[in-house]
Amino acid sequence: MAQELQLRARDSTELRCSLCHDVATPLATCALCATLFHEECRRSLERCPTLGCSGRLARSAETPRGARAESSFEADAALAGSFLSALIAGGVAIASAALFLIPISLLAIAFHVVVTPAWLARPSRPHEPWPRTVIRSTLATVLVFVATTIAVAVLASDGGGLGWIALLVGLGGWFFGPGLAAWLDHLCA
Numbered sequence: 001m002a003q004e005l006q007l008r009a010r011d012s013t014e015l016r017c018s019l020c021h022d023v024a025t026p027l028a029t030c031a032l033c034a035t036l037f038h039e040e041c042r043r044s045l046e047r048c049p050t051l052g053c054s055g056r057l058a059r060s061a062e063t064p065r066g067a068r069a070e071s072s073f074e075a076d077a078a079l080a081g082s083f084l085s086a087l088i089a090g091g092v093a094i095a096s097a098a099l100f101l102i103p104i105s106l107l108a109i110a111f112h113v114v115v116t117p118a119w120l121a122r123p124s125r126p127h128e129p130w131p132r133t134v135i136r137s138t139l140a141t142v143l144v145f146v147a148t149t150i151a152v153a154v155l156a157s158d159g160g161g162l163g164w165i166a167l168l169v170g171l172g173g174w175f176f177g178p179g180l181a182a183w184l185d186h187l188c189a
Helices: 039-043 077-097 101-124 130-159 164-187
Strands: none
Touching: 077 101, 077 164, 101 130, 101 164, 130 164
């Protein structure tokens, strides 16, 4: 029952649709892995059929071959991740500070401020090298937290009873800052 498998070079250099294997142009592409499809074939799919690719295929707009692929960003998932990270990191920081374990408190805060935005931005660019994602996310995080700090300082320094607004801005920056930084990172990519 042994069968031989033979491989040979393709006679034509024409590009083919990865779904129906027919030759035609123009071909649309998956935004993440650049797999080629007929427009009609692409519209029949919700996700890229390439093994290991998590690309979602738009149903209406065509991605012309050679065009810059649009990346997807899910804001509600980023805000939920930011909120969860804030709760965990804040809890660890407060508990370890109460036990006089200041280095652990600082590590928890650093995780929330530096790692969380890169982790939240990562799904929109899965094939990008991690160092590039971390650098861009860190810059976006610095921008968000500097703006939050300035807003808190201005509101707290005003003697007109705006201290509670400063507290709300500070808490909003802590809970949603990494999600906002991931969104800014997505816009800059």
